[in-house]
Amino acid sequence: MTEFKWVGKVVPRVDGVEKATGRLRYLTDVGLPGLLHGRIKRSQYPHALIKGIDTSRAEALPGVVKVLTHKDVPGVNGFGIIVPDQPVFCREKVRYIGDAVAGVVAEDPAVAEAALDLIEVEYEPQPVVDDAEKAMTSDSPRVHEKGNIHQEVHVRHGDVEAGFAQADLIIENVYKTPRQMHTFLETEGGLAFYDEEGLLNVWVGSQYPQRDQLQIARVLGLNPRKIRVVSSPTGGGFGGKDEITIQTQLALMAFVTKRPVKLWLSREESVISGWKRHPMTLYYRTGFKRDGSLVANEIKIIGDTGAYASLGGPVVSLAVESSCGPYRIPHVKIDGFCVYTNNGVAGAFRGFGVPQSTFAMETQLEIAREKLVLDPIEIRKKNVLRRGDIAPLGHTMTASVGILNTLERAEKSDLWCQREKLKSQTPFPWKKRGVGVAIALQGTGLGVGIPDYGAAIVELTEEGQFIVRIGSPEIGQGNMTAYAITAAEALGCDLALIKVVTGDTRNSPDSGTSTASRSAYTGGNAILDAVAKLKPKLLAVAGEMLGVDRAGLRLAGNRIVSPQGRGITLAELGRYLREKGLEAGARGNFVWPTADVQIPGAEGLPHLVYTYVTQMALVEVDTLTGKVELREAATALDAGRVLNRQGLEGQAEGGMVMGAGYALMEDIIIEKGYFKTMNLSTYIIPTSLDLPERHQVELVEVLEESGPYGAKGAGEAVMVPISPAITSAIHDAVGVRLKEMPAAAERVYQGLRGEEHGQ
Amino acid sequence: MQIKVTFYGPLKRYAQEDGLAVELPAGVKVSDLLDHFGVEDRIYIVILVNNGRVDEEEALKEGDEVKILSPIGGGGS
């Protein structure tokens, strides 16, 4: 066992004090002299043709500096990570109620607001496409000219009918999942301005500044090098700031007015305009042998991506990839459809399609388990993937596979060992308790097809500090701390000497997105590469300075010391390098390993490296009202080597909470294209009083050779299986089997009454 | 000099083959390579040389491995 100084230890978050004391300034907190204020005029209809836009009255309002429409866009009037199908400002058509039609820049926010009402837009309303399945039919009105099916994925492996012929039990069901909102604390916003060098600066909370830079450049028709994007620190992302939020409109406002502009969405505007988790309908037909082994799975998944593509295609692809769970299934037929509607917009969200299909697959397994009278742990152990297995999609599991380890650890948790006692402790006769278990895998990184790359620069300053520069921004997930730990461990110096810079196109190299559970893995590997280049150089120079052979030199604390006890400080070394004009830094690069098979038509499938997790829930159901409370939870996580122990536990806790909210209460309700949940008084997320006092987190370190010190990603998997664990626990408590989330009291009550689920 | 080029994703339309060997005069830059293939969209692309991101002005040298892709990856968080 390697002895680590920093890796896996409990260390303070590098940005912890500033955040806990409120001293940290987010980008939406930054002001500038002469700042103008931007506002967006949004659509009045979920689906309509634009017949005319008259901005003259708004322009005439004193204090209005500029009113912008599609006519003011110098480059491509569109953004979108994969296809730029979402207009910066709509020209001929609006496709959802959050669509931007015009922008106002004014001296004062109240004036900007007032000017919005003076912009006259003439619409010709179109029939609203509000149901993804109906949208797929040929006679549906079209959201986009090319048709409503944005992308299809089809996986065939084995012979599914032959598989069903071997099955002793076939379970067939339809599942529906809600439209979850990221609910980051900091709504979308930031400021844009020209600096002294003439660069257009766009400082916006976001998950990938380098890609924002390119998207902004495409809209403005500018060389990307004329644009600087800063996106760290970001007040929460969860996938909702992966795509462009307001960057292109904001940049255009500063580009046109040549003055600093701030644009920051209200919560209501954030709700209607922002990305959401795809609601999905999932058709499952699953074949089991009498002993519980899985033999066949036939699946159809329909994802409602709303008005524009964004990452809807890859989200549905990942739902397809994980639709069979972490199980061996020899015969599969899986079809995925990503469909346009006028229901807002859906895009990236922590879990990225995996929570939806995991809910369906784990419920299928539970239904079969009950019929076959098998133990929930045993049926899973029998079917889980092991290293070297062929996965349902046909690729070989060549990387580390720790799902069995997480099951074995979870089985020893207090929740599971004490479950009969815990279940019996009900306070009132109308309360019933139950437990549930569910498991999941989540691919980390972007998969195959497109290289997933990372980069880091590590440099020694004259003050004797190491600066670690990595583009992937700190969005609250704690990657700065993970980077500091990785760098300090590799360099052998004190953690306090590491300063991390992220999320700035000018001051940190492109290291990809802070998404896909990838930033610690990718950035960590890039740091190791940079340190491997830098450290020998530093030791060689130190050897010169000391007049000794570099071979025996080592870095310790803030010094480089020889075996004889002679040494220099890092500050001395840094100054020396500067005086001699020697390079004091090194750049590291990393490109991900990829799987051996690519699924045709599904960019990014399959992954090679996966994170594995088992979660358990103890719930208490009020049989008279249907209200469900999560009383206790347990998580056993294989994210490879633990880099930042507290950070990983924090992710596990936060993920469990987000998954519990998804299972129990969260849903953005849209009717006929109009939002019924507009803010946090109607969009309900859990509070501390809705969450268990005890959540046992067990970190199972199955080392992944390709990761930094054996680490993998963790950000997403931790929110996935808790949802079906909760719904299974509800079934254990009261016999109600939910095939639709959230498990709101009324839905559970209807189940108790034997009525159809849903409303 | 010889360099190896791979296009990814939708950009595969410029060259299907992975690690295609291309002969170019010494001293050329990435922009010359893009000209060579007639790459139209010069804004929304990412260029990696030996796995490190560069821009169009980067000078190429013998044996460089160039990867050209759209920045279309994404994921949850």
Next chain:
Amino acid sequence: MVNDFRLVRPKTLPEALGLLDEFGQEIEPVAGGTDLLVKLEDGRIRPSQVMDLSALNELKQIRLVGEDLHLGALVTHTAVLESPLTRTEAPLLVMGCRTVGSTQIRNMGTLGGNLATASPAGDSIPALVALEAKVVLASKKGERTLPVEDFLVGPGKTERRREELIKEIILPCAREGEKGFYNKLGQRNALAISIANVAVWVRLGERKNTLSRVRIAFGALAPTVKRGRMVEDALTDRELDEASLKGITQLAWKEVAPITDIRASAQYRRDMAIALLYQSLYHILFLS
């Protein structure tokens, strides 16, 4: 966005009433502001004048007057939770106030404000109705007193005239042999607007498992907080066990007239009137 308005801050009740008398039509009184600020922010109201009542210390008192408890209109929900007087003399009101919003909202929100807003889902109101509390309205011309139940007219509508302020709320002190229970169902356990709620006040009968007086108030189940007199009568002076309780509480279905909204359907709310009432009485009779 909040419009510009003139803010006045009277120091005494007569001063406030004088201002109301003069500007009643265009002045919007504000106590804790927890409702008003939301309406201002989204532009639902655009008053030309706002009267900040926070300096009227005389309306912040909780006093014992004979057999009654007098609560000033500006008593906050937090003050109700923390006062030794309310804890002993009005435990049912304490239970209701505990479920209002969050700590921050309870610190700002007042009993008078909750009444004036007259939300059918207001969490302090069912206790007041079940306790047969009275509300004292003051104007420049004098005072009048109304039962809280009569004061409430509809969602957001009350008997308060523009020139009147709620001065105080009067309720009878709790006595030996009385019990209460407040039962709220929300979408979550804090910061939740009631899907349905019920406040139950009883005087225990001399025989075991009997009730000599019962008062029930349903919240979020009708346009105003609503008394359930039929079911009150049916519960009075008879021996109750689990089975009879189950049967009688079914009557609650007839007492309520709920709506369907984003939080729940009307049918579910009707059923919850029964469930919440049953649980409340079960607590009172068999668990305490």
